[in-house]
Amino acid sequence: MISLWRDMNGRGQVAVALAFLVLLFAPVAATRYLLSVLTLILYFVYVGQAWNLMMGYAGQLSLGHALYVGLGGYISAALWVHFGIGPWLGVVPSVAIAAAFGAAIGWLGFRFGIEGVYFSLLTIAFAEFTRIGFDHIGFVGGAGGLFIPYEESRLGEWWNLRGSQVFFYYLAFGMAVLAVLLTALLARSRLGYQWLAIREDETAARALGIDVFRAKMKAVLISSSMTAVGGVFYAFYYNSLFPAQLFDMSRSIELILGPIVGGTGTVFGPVIGAFVLTPLGEILIAVTEKAGINAPGAKAIFFGLILMAIIYLVPTGVWPWLSQRLGFARRRS
Amino acid sequence: MLSIWLNVVVQGILTGLLYGLMALGLSVIFGVVRLVNFAHGEFAVVAMYAAFVLFRAFGLDPLIAMLPIALAFFVVGFALQRTLINAFVGRPEHEQFILLVGVAIVLVNAVLIVFGPDAQPANLPYAFDSYMIGPLLVDKVRVYAAVAALAVCAALFGFFRFTRTGTAIRACADNLVGAAVVGLDVRKLYAITFGIGLACVGAAGSLMITIADAVPSLGPAYTLLAFTIVIIGGLGSMAGALVAGLLIGVSEALAGFLIAPSMKSMFSFALLVAVLVLRPQGLLGKKPA
Numbered sequence: 001m002i003s004l005w006r007d008m009n010g011r012g013q014v015a016v017a018l019a020f021l022v023l024l025f026a027p028v029a030a031t032r033y034l035l036s037v038l039t040l041i042l043y044f045v046y047v048g049q050a051w052n053l054m055m056g057y058a059g060q061l062s063l064g065h066a067l068y069v070g071l072g073g074y075i076s077a078a079l080w081v082h083f084g085i086g087p088w089l090g091v092v093p094s095v096a097i098a099a100a101f102g103a104a105i106g107w108l109g110f111r112f113g114i115e116g117v118y119f120s121l122l123t124i125a126f127a128e129f130t131r132i133g134f135d136h137i138g139f140v141g142g143a144g145g146l147f148i149p150y151e152e153s154r155l156g157e158w159w160n161l162r163g164s165q166v167f168f169y170y171l172a173f174g175m176a177v178l179a180v181l182l183t184a185l186l187a188r189s190r191l192g193y194q195w196l197a198i199r200e201d202e203t204a205a206r207a208l209g210i211d212v213f214r215a216k217m218k219a220v221l222i223s224s225s226m227t228a229v230g231g232v233f234y235a236f237y238y239n240s241l242f243p244a245q246l247f248d249m250s251r252s253i254e255l256i257l258g259p260i261v262g263g264t265g266t267v268f269g270p271v272i273g274a275f276v277l278t279p280l281g282e283i284l285i286a287v288t289e290k291a292g293i294n295a296p297g298a299k300a301i302f303f304g305l306i307l308m309a310i311i312y313l314v315p316t317g318v319w320p321w322l323s324q325r326l327g328f329a330r331r332r333s
Numbered sequence: 334m335l336s337i338w339l340n341v342v343v344q345g346i347l348t349g350l351l352y353g354l355m356a357l358g359l360s361v362i363f364g365v366v367r368l369v370n371f372a373h374g375e376f377a378v379v380a381m382y383a384a385f386v387l388f389r390a391f392g393l394d395p396l397i398a399m400l401p402i403a404l405a406f407f408v409v410g411f412a413l414q415r416t417l418i419n420a421f422v423g424r425p426e427h428e429q430f431i432l433l434v435g436v437a438i439v440l441v442n443a444v445l446i447v448f449g450p451d452a453q454p455a456n457l458p459y460a461f462d463s464y465m466i467g468p469l470l471v472d473k474v475r476v477y478a479a480v481a482a483l484a485v486c487a488a489l490f491g492f493f494r495f496t497r498t499g500t501a502i503r504a505c506a507d508n509l510v511g512a513a514v515v516g517l518d519v520r521k522l523y524a525i526t527f528g529i530g531l532a533c534v535g536a537a538g539s540l541m542i543t544i545a546d547a548v549p550s551l552g553p554a555y556t557l558l559a560f561t562i563v564i565i566g567g568l569g570s571m572a573g574a575l576v577a578g579l580l581i582g583v584s585e586a587l588a589g590f591l592i593a594p595s596m597k598s599m600f601s602f603a604l605l606v607a608v609l610v611l612r613p614q615g616l617l618g619k620k621p622a
Contacts, residue, residue, distance in 0.1 A: 061427050112610050116440075117369050117426055121560055122609055125602040128557065132599045249553055253434055260431055296450075297442030304438030309419075311431040315424065 012328035048270035056264030058219035059199030064123030073233025102224025131247030263317025336468035347580020356534030364569030374555025380538025406535030567618025
């Protein structure tokens with residue numbers, strides 16, 4: 001963490017400190033709507049960072065991260081709705097089960113040498129499989145969805161994740177900050193360097209004596225566990241869960257767009273990506289509504305075009321380009 | 334009792350041939366250009382709507398409309414490869430993925446805006462006719478569509494085996510450097526290949542409208558389906574794509590009949606995982622050297 005701070009020059013440090021302070025005091029001035037957008041952004045920073053650890057650092061392209069969001073959300077919500085077990089406790093089995101799924105995918109993939117596109121397809125297959133499965137599990141509402149009831153009397157129970165918009169904002173803020181710090185920490189750890197070695201050249205990494213299987217498994221386990229916590233947040237923030245919404249492939253894609261646009265394998269890439277894409281989506285909705293285009297697909301089309309443009313023009317992501325432009329990066333030897 | 338089973342299996346085989354044709358397009362692109370076409374299913378859906386419009390507006394039977402649609406898709410594919418996609422050949426997979434996800438999003442939402450989210454049935458005049466063959470009751474449309482799909486596949490096999498261009502494309506797939514050394518215009522061949530891949534999916538989509546209603550949300554589902562089939566069949570193996578298409582068609586039909594239609598793709602994914610683990614090169618794929 002300290003090394004992350006030291007790696008930035010004065011300008012970068014000021015910018016990060018300013019951004020932190022603005023976000024810390026945002027609820028003082030922000031409207032409810034703005035706060036909800038910021039909460040969404042911070043949520044995407046968090047889950048994007050979780051995915052970034054696996055793809056950006058360890059080089060394993062998962063296209064099924066919605067699986068972990070869905071499992072985390074569903075398990076914690078079901079425990080709360082059916083047994084009254086609060087999310088602070090429910091998060092433990094949620095993370096454990098999501099990590100078990102991650103371990104199963106990782107084990108299958110890494111043990112049997114399923115790589116590249118094949119591995120990505122394996123992750124999609126698991127997510128889709130689980131989606132269809134949840135459609136048919138009556139205990140969690142099946143395709144009809146699972147709902148966390150709104151109870152006026154419980155509103156102040158922050159320990160049960162029942163609270164106001166401001167509460168959820170700070171929760172998302174805390175999670176995002178922790179995720180960024182964890183990424184910075186891991187990036188400079190022994191494990192982080194092993195990941196980079198594997199990402200760049202797996203054979204060479206193995207030749208250097210790195211236990212490739214172990215390092216990749218750790219990446220999947222950390223990433224899936226983190227993402228599951230994001231799922232718990234999602235469940236208690238939105239209070240309604242549908243398999244088609246949580247496990248869908250479009251959800252996995254939505255989750256990874258931020259880090260890809262921002263720059264994978266960087267600490268601030270997922271942050272910038274989320275701060276670019278989410279407001280862009282909101283602006284597009286507002287503009288299409290203003291223009292009187294009542295077409296549900298118009299926003300998505302713009303989105304698709306912007307994606308194509310970004311990947312065409314700045315394939316390594318916006319952050320590396322931006323930090324150089326703004327002179328944030330300390331010159332490396 | 335046996336006859337019901339037989340009916341289900343035959344129906345699965347007939348549908349599977351269409352799946353196979355669609356997957357064949359993906360396999361050709363994937364095998365030669367080494368590009369992950371994550372917009373494949375979306376192209377299939379666009380073809381479905383094209384056939385739907387041609388039928389509704391001009392009464393053109395999808396079995397005939399298939400030809401102009403495939404031709405148009407070839408041109409689109411050729412142009413797309415020449416302009417946009419060529420820059421992404423050899424780039425990391427996740428970059429190709431994002432580009433084509435962008436294409437997919439644009440396609441599926443354009444269809445959504447033009448036609449709306451509701452299912453559009455083609456309502457062919459002979460949709461409910463069927464053949465009686467002993468205990469078998471087979472829908473005429475499915476037979477026609479399957480025969481047409483087989484014909485397109487045969488034409489494609491012939492093209493790759495017997496024409497100079499086809500041979501040149503196979504050379505690119507087998508040994509890119511060697512192909513470039515002997516003076517093949519790889520860029521142009523890639524564009525032709527991408528065009529052929531999209532022509533396959535155009536033909537498959539046109540045929541698909543005879544047995545399924547057009548819905549925008551089919552796009553991502555067909556993309557996944559095509560990828561599942563290609564990987565089960567074996568990457569770069571054209572026969573593999575067809576065999577795996579049949580396999581998935583039958584497995585879907587059986588799962589829909591025995592358990593629930595909504596759970597049919599679970600079995601496809603289970604098959605996929607089994608193949609990835611037991612035989613990662615796919616059923617008919619060559620073992621990596």
